[in-house]
Amino acid sequence: MTRVRVEGLAAGYGGAPVLRDVAFELRGGDRVGLLGPNGGGKTTLFRVLLGELRPLAGTVEAPGRIGVVPQTERSRLDFPVSALDVALMGAVSRLPWWRRPGRAERGAAREALTAVGLAAEADATFGDLSGGQRQRVLVARALVQDASVVLLDEPFTGMDAASAERLEALLRRLAAEGRALLIATHDVDQARGWDRVLCVNGRQVAFGPPGDVLTREVLQATYGGAIVEIPGGGAVLPAHHHHDHAAG
Ligand SMILES: Nc1ncnc2c1ncn2[C@@H]1O[C@H](COP(=O)(O)OP(=O)(O)O)[C@@H](O)[C@H]1O
Ligand SMILES: [Mg+2]
Structure with a gap:
């Protein structure tokens, strides 16, 4: 069941759009990874989906309740x-x-x-x-x-491995209950285990199953030069990909 449908979306803050050409859908039961560099437009997309930011172009259909787990702000x-x-x-x-x-x-x-x-x-x-x-x-x-769609903005950043595993298990369960999850992450390998990935870098680079989408070309277009190759593995990861082991 489609819970969110986005077509031809552009969004920005008064000047030129910071995000363009966005078209994807979120289905109940799916965990969708949202990949992109810092400043790539991930949080902006969340703000549009939440109705905080009006699209400059395109349409967003999201009839159900949308919950959000915002990027952690210690100041709050x-x-x-x-x-x-x-x-x-x-x-x-x-x-x-x-x-x-x-x-x-x-x-x-x-x-x-x-x-x-x-x-x-x-x-x-x-x-x-x-x-x-x-x-x-x-x-x-x-x-x-009672959100049927849950947006999570880099929830794994700064989390230790044990906390990350607990959250992964929780997200798996929420999806199994029929919710649609859109999860911003810097961890490409993590997104490989989910149902779909959406890559953005000022515009949509790709959307689809991880096996189809996460090619070297797409990762290059998503992260620009900021990717590193894993020797021998043929895999490429964003250069700022890391888990910091701060208390989680
Ligand atoms: N409130 C704002 N006003 C103006 N520009 C903004 C604002 N918030 C974000 N931007 C700009 O929009 C672009 C996308 O930012 P953002 O969506 O926060 O990216 P991400 O979450 O992927 O790091 C960046 O160039 C950022 O500087
Ligand atoms: Mg952000």
Whole structure:
């Protein structure tokens, strides 16, 4: 089932478009990797899909609810909100304006935290959680929102291997439940394990199954000169591809 359909999309911030020629669809059950260099237009695409940015051209059809796990901003972590509060925010947009979240919503938020493996952290301060735990709280928020499409903006960046594995397993489960996931990542190898990849570099370079799309030519067009060859393997990866092993 197609959950998002984009055709002929261009987007920008007043000047020339920073992203052009975008056409793809997200189907329920699919994990789609969004690849592109820094400044390539990944976050801009998310903002268009979320309705924060109006397309300069083209159409976006997305009838269902869209949840987002934004690029982590440490500056926003000072608020003394609990993990449960953050998950609960997913309910607020669904309530009429005069209603505050009540017992049903709190129950849904706890259930979502349990689903992402964080039942015990419900009352912990969001900002005190590890990066990996915060990402999972934000996934819980999308679950409370009952999002049929979840956008994740570089959720694996700065995550240790154990946290990355937990998040991978969670994303696999969300897709198996029929949600469509669009996941910005710098990890080409990771995207090879998903259902589709969308490569952008100021414009759409390619969209399709990883086996068809992730050719040397496409990676070159996506990352420009910033790719390195893996000796003997024939694989090419973006030069800034790395896992930093900060606390996750
Ligand atoms: N608020 C903004 N105003 C003007 N230009 C922006 C703004 N946000 C991003 N850009 C520009 O749009 C281009 C794409 O940025 P972005 O979508 O953030 O890329 P990515 O997420 O792939 O790193 C970049 O050239 C960036 O400088
Ligand atoms: Mg970005």
